[in-house]
Amino acid sequence: MSQVLNPTDVKKIHNFSAGPGILPQEVFKQAAQAVLNYEGSGLSLMEMSHRSKEFIAVMDKAIALVKDLLQVPEGYQVLFLQGGASTQFTMVPCNLLPVNGKAAYINTGEWARKAAKEAKLYGQVDIIASSEDQNYNYIPKDYTIPTDAAYLHITTNNTIFGTQYKKDIDAPITVVADMSSDIFSRPVDVSKYGLIYAGAQKNMGPAGTTMVIVKEDLLGKAGRDIPTMLNYKTHIEKESMFNTPPVFPIYVSMLTMQWLKDNGGVAFAQKRNQEKFNILYTELESNPLFQPTAKKEDCSVMNLTFVLTKPELEEEFNAMQKEAGISGLKGHRSVGGYRASMYNAMGTDSVKALVEIMQALATKNG
Structure with a gap:
């Protein structure tokens, strides 16, 4: 029988999966x-x-x-x-x-x-x-x-x-x-x-x-x-x-x-979801290696889609995600690119972890 792990012994994974999606640890x-x-x-x-x-x-x-x-x-x-x-x-x-x-x-x-x-x-x-x-x-x-x-x-x-x-x-x-x-x-x-x-x-x-x-x-x-x-x-x-x-x-x-x-109901969710979106979208606008795919006024707060402006860096960026414990960022098979799904249970720490490696990629390849 496999060993049952204590959740505190497991490395933090930032789950950006589009679905099934992230749920609260308390749940x-x-x-x-x-x-x-x-x-x-x-x-x-x-x-x-x-x-x-x-x-x-x-x-x-x-x-x-x-x-x-x-x-x-x-x-x-x-x-x-x-x-x-x-x-x-x-x-x-x-x-x-x-x-x-x-x-x-x-x-x-x-x-x-x-x-x-x-x-x-x-x-x-x-x-x-x-x-x-x-x-x-x-x-x-x-x-x-x-x-x-x-x-x-x-x-x-x-x-x-x-x-x-x-x-x-x-x-x-x-x-x-x-x-x-x-x-x-x-x-x-x-x-x-x-x-x-x-x-x-x-x-x-x-x-x-x-x-x-x-x-x-x-x-x-x-x-x-x-x-x-x-x-x-x-x-x-x-x-x-x-x-x-x-x-x-x-x-x-x-x-x-x-x-x-x-935690405050849907008003809490709306406020935190907008905060997460703002953190990531600001990076997408300022980082020359990334570009959002949807028009800004209609851009989803839940599923923010983007692409690399230099596709040749995809392998390097994917390796950085793995090292940082970032999971589920790959875009849908029909469109490619990347998709950051930021559902209610995700905290701002996960979005900041993603932004950190995006900035590191730009610093290295700018």
């Missing part, structure tokens, strides 16, 4: 204890019934924390589902796009494009704006929202290309938002959305569960037979327990949300 410690012996029960949380009073309390607390952190108004339901955000690409139109109706989508990257593709299986989809013409390096702003569309779908943060909506969108129709990679990173006015969904593994918890906030009066109007597992009403009626839920991912997500609340 890891609590989760590790729950794996061995949940709250003195003698059982691991992972072997407890999902209908036990212990796990029902976990689910209730997770839902309550979502409502608290985002100030969810009356009339909305919070769900914890399975299948990732990719399943939501299907569930949204299946439930919200009426037969013979149409939906509007804004194409700001790979995940927005995939969401629109799935929606076309259920009705007409109008791509009312796209940033594909400039390799998705900006958020479109000049477009008209059709008032006869059932909903407008947006992807609030684009992990691959590093762009982000910086404020809630105002629209004359229902807005559906994929917030998988920036949920809880800033305050959100939930009342401006009909449905919000987010895979946990970017900024809320581990992979395995997907959080949905849906305005209940939007449901039951699509005019089609909806498969049981794809029907939001199924999961509302069964309180996210129609089938066995992903117990451990929901528990760790609950712990992460509690950590966020204890």
Whole structure:
């Protein structure tokens, strides 16, 4: 059997992975204890019934924390589902796009494009704006929202290309938002959305569960037979327990949300995330060896993408990352370059460690 290491004996790793992403150390410690012996029960949380009073309390607390952190108004339901955000690409139109109706989508990257593709299986989809013409390096702003569309779908943060909506969108129709990679990173006015969904593994918890906030009066109007597992009403009626839920991912997500609340909530997250972004972006602007890829006004605070201006230095820079304990900086395979994912749990120390090696590279090769 391999030796169990004390976390204090392990070299500090600065985890810039885009997802699954960094989580708070405090959460890891609590989760590790729950794996061995949940709250003195003698059982691991992972072997407890999902209908036990212990796990029902976990689910209730997770839902309550979502409502608290985002100030969810009356009339909305919070769900914890399975299948990732990719399943939501299907569930949204299946439930919200009426037969013979149409939906509007804004194409700001790979995940927005995939969401629109799935929606076309259920009705007409109008791509009312796209940033594909400039390799998705900006958020479109000049477009008209059709008032006869059932909903407008947006992807609030684009992990691959590093762009982000910086404020809630105002629209004359229902807005559906994929917030998988920036949920809880800033305050959100939930009342401006009909449905919000987010895979946990970017900024809320581990992979395995997907959080949905849906305005209940939007449901039951699509005019089609909806498969049981794809029907939001199924999961509302069964309180996210129609089938066995992903117990451990929901528990760790609950712990992460509690950590966020204890530290000041989404206002705290917004302030610290902006600080991290400012530190790194200032370096990108001043260091001649690096260049950001997204337009500054739309540059993601969560996923800051950049390239080397001298590609021949890539091997040297990668070696410096390894030496400094910097992990997960490589850009998405479809675009290359680098991507610094700075989710809520990351401290400014990790960003400063990255800036330090960027400056060292410039000093050596300037």
